[in-house]
Amino acid sequence: MPTTAAPRFDAELLARHDRPGPRYTSYPTAPQFSAAFGEAELRAAIARSNEEPLPRALSLYVHVPFCTSPCFYCGCNRVVTRDLARGPAYRRRLEREVDLLAPLFDADREVVQLHFGGGTPNFLANTEIAALVGHLRARFRFGDPRHADLSIEIDPRRSDPAAIRELHAIGFNRISLGVQDFDPAVQIAVNRLQSEAETRAVVEAARAVGMRSINLDLIYGLPRQTAEGFGRTLEQVIELRPDRIAVYAYAHLPQMFRAQRRIDAASLPSAAGKIALLGLAVERLLAAGYVYIGMDHFALPFDELAVARRKGGLRRNFMGYTTHADTDLVGFGASAISRIADAYAQNPRELPDWEAAIDAGRLPVWRGLVLDEDDLLRADLIQDLMCHGEVDVLELGRRHGVDARALLDEATPRLDQLARDGLVVRGTHSVRVTERGRLLLRVVAACFDRYLATVAA
Numbered sequence: 001m002p003t004t005a006a007p008r009f010d011a012e013l014l015a016r017h018d019r020p021g022p023r024y025t026s027y028p029t030a031p032q033f034s035a036a037f038g039e040a041e042l043r044a045a046i047a048r049s050n051e052e053p054l055p056r057a058l059s060l061y062v063h064v065p066f067c068t069s070p071c072f073y074c075g076c077n078r079v080v081t082r083d084l085a086r087g088p089a090y091r092r093r094l095e096r097e098v099d100l101l102a103p104l105f106d107a108d109r110e111v112v113q114l115h116f117g118g119g120t121p122n123f124l125a126n127t128e129i130a131a132l133v134g135h136l137r138a139r140f141r142f143g144d145p146r147h148a149d150l151s152i153e154i155d156p157r158r159s160d161p162a163a164i165r166e167l168h169a170i171g172f173n174r175i176s177l178g179v180q181d182f183d184p185a186v187q188i189a190v191n192r193l194q195s196e197a198e199t200r201a202v203v204e205a206a207r208a209v210g211m212r213s214i215n216l217d218l219i220y221g222l223p224r225q226t227a228e229g230f231g232r233t234l235e236q237v238i239e240l241r242p243d244r245i246a247v248y249a250y251a252h253l254p255q256m257f258r259a260q261r262r263i264d265a266a267s268l269p270s271a272a273g274k275i276a277l278l279g280l281a282v283e284r285l286l287a288a289g290y291v292y293i294g295m296d297h298f299a300l301p302f303d304e305l306a307v308a309r310r311k312g313g314l315r316r317n318f319m320g321y322t323t324h325a326d327t328d329l330v331g332f333g334a335s336a337i338s339r340i341a342d343a344y345a346q347n348p349r350e351l352p353d354w355e356a357a358i359d360a361g362r363l364p365v366w367r368g369l370v371l372d373e374d375d376l377l378r379a380d381l382i383q384d385l386m387c388h389g390e391v392d393v394l395e396l397g398r399r400h401g402v403d404a405r406a407l408l409d410e411a412t413p414r415l416d417q418l419a420r421d422g423l424v425v426r427g428t429h430s431v432r433v434t435e436r437g438r439l440l441l442r443v444v445a446a447c448f449d450r451y452l453a454t455v456a457a
Contacts, residue, residue, distance in 0.1 A: 007292050007438035009279045013421055015271065017443050020251070021452075023295060024386050024445050025318045026344060027379040028369060030337070032451055033346055037368030045343035045370070046104045049328050052341070055106060056328050057143070059113035060136060061319060062094065063333035065351060066123040068158070071192045072262045073180070073222060073250055077335040077349055078119040087124045090333075093358045095135045097332050100363055102139035105330075110143045111136075113324050116152040122159055126166040133170050149174055149324070151213075156198050161205035168209040175206045176215040176244075182236055183229035186222050189267060196236050203240050213303065214242040220277035221250035223267035230277050234284045244305060245290060245298045246320075247281045249274070282439070294386060294441055297321055314387040321387070343370045374450070377404060382445045389441070390432040405429065407448060414447040 022029045049055060065079045066086060079086075114136065116129070124132075133150075142148055151174035152167060164175070179199060180192060187193050199216075206214050216237055220230065237245060252268060254260040269277065282292070290298040291306040297320065299305040308314040308323040315325045318337050329339040331347065334354040338345045345368035348354045357364035371379065377400050384391040397404035408415075408429065415431060418424045423437030424444055433444055446452055 005435045006286050007282060008435040009282050009439065010436055011272070011275050011279060013423070013436060014275050014278070014439060017421070017423070017440050018275070021442055021446055022449065024382050024442055025316060025320065026339065027382045027449070028371070028375055028451055030346065033344060033367040033369050035367045037343070037345065037365065037370065039363040039365050041343065041368060041370065042340070042345045042363055042365050043104060045340045045345070049341035050106045055109055056326050057110045057112045057324070058105065058140065059319070059324055059327040059329045060111055060115070060140070061329060061331045061336055062114070062116045062132070063118065063331065063336040064090070064116060064121040064124055065119040065334050066090070067118070067120045068123065069191065070259045072190045072259045073219060074259055075251065075253065075257045076119065079351055087128050091124060091128045091132050093355060094132055094332055096358050097364065098135055098139050100361070101330060107141065109141065111140045111148065112143045112327060113149045113322065114151070115319050117319070118153055120155045120158065121152050122154050122163070126163055126170070129167070130170045145171065151176065153178070154202065156202040157194050159202050161201060164202060164205040165209050168211060173212040174215070175211050176217065177202060178217045179233070179237060180217065180219045181222055181225060181230060182233045183225065185224045186229065189223040189263065191262070200240060203242065213244060215244040215246060216240065216242045217246045217248065218281070219248050219250050220281060221269055221274040223263050225269055225277060227276060227280055231280060231284070234281060238284065238288045243300050243303045245285060247278070247296050247298070249278070249296070292438065293321055294389070294438070312388060316383060316386050342376060344368050373402070376400065377402065378407065378448050378450065381407060381448055385431070385433065385445045386441055389438060390430065392430045394429045411447040418444060418447070
């Protein structure tokens with residue numbers, strides 16, 4: 001059974017083991033993708049997926065890159081513009097991309113999940129969103145609306161209760177809102193002024209129309225963030241009682257993300273202070289009755305993620321944790337990533353490059369990767385660790401028809417160090433993440449990543 005005990009916060013262990021590394025929304029991770037993978041390889045992957053004895057259902061992802069103003073902490077792929085006329089043009093190209101991809105999939109393959117991410121998806125007017133969703137429904141077979149998940153990320157500053165009612169009428173039953181921190185000093189420092197009142201109005205509207213799930217995103221480690229201020233934010237968020245809460249760590253990488261150069265590094269919390277903010281979040285959310293799902297995610301006990309965690313049905317992909325196992329993920333829009341059969345494919349990150357491919361009538365493939373047998377085996381192992389907190393290499397090997405014990409032997413030196421610190425328990429053929437290790441899942445997973453030159457030591 002999956003490891004479901006609450007994580008145990010240990011600041012000293014987190015400080016010792018926490019270091020930059022993959023979040024394992026995929027394995028291999030995106031840096032391993034190659035420009036040698038192109039349109040022909042994507043078509044071949046889709047053909048292989050159609051030929052499987054039991055073709056998998058589909059999850060669709062739509063990336064909307066536009067934002068009307070820059071949030072200085074952001075590391076997402078986005079285009080800052082106040083020209084709302086770019087929305088309809090982008091939507092029309094998305095529809096043309098759908099027209100290129102949809103006929104390649106067998107018509108009887110069912111869509112069980114649709115997610116709009118960004119950027120700011122509600123940069124698009126609701127009329128544009130409705131037209132795009134209608135186009136997707138016309139080209140793909142959507143499943144029973146009582147079970148299918150249609151979710152969208154929302155900037156509450158660009159929304160109101162009437163807009164939420166419209167989104168629900170379009171078919172969206174899940175909504176995610178960025179909060180980050182309600183402290184005005186922090187909001188000024190990151191150029192995102194957003195009141196608790198306007199956030200509450202959107203949350204209450206979503207609840208009133210019957211949205212199945214409401215998620216709020218927080219970030220710790222931001223400039224001018226303090227335990228007192230972040231504690232107030234946690235209290236306000238808990239009072240709103242969203243079904244899910246994500247608490248992400250801010251990574252200050254100004255050399256990679258231009259907007260972050262606007263942040264005064266001297267105003268960031270110390271390393272110890274940042275870890276203390278995480279500890280505060282874990283303490284407050286667990287005390288409020290939330291269940292730790294993994295990798296910064298919390299949910300109420302009867303939320304579908306928490307139920308899937310208990311029953312062993314949790315999965316992880318580029319959209320984060322999901323209850324939809326064994327689906328092919330099809331991405332649309334600039335920078336979107338697909339996982340189809342045994343392959344990953346990514347669209348161009350730069351908007352003009354994606355637009356040029358669409359205008360030329362080509363599938364907009366920038367790079368990708370066909371997984372070999374070792375990749376597939378390790379990907380499954382890392383899924384087990386990230387979603388269930390444990391792996392049995394004998395069972396893993398049976399699923400793949402191979403002897404997987406060599407993976408455990410290879411990782412033994414690194415796992416032994418983690419075991420000495422009480423992060424994992426080694427069995428003869430298994431690894432289980434302990435309560436002390438649950439906040440360091442990615443460090444455990446990195447022990448099995450053959451592409452990393454150095455991993456957790």
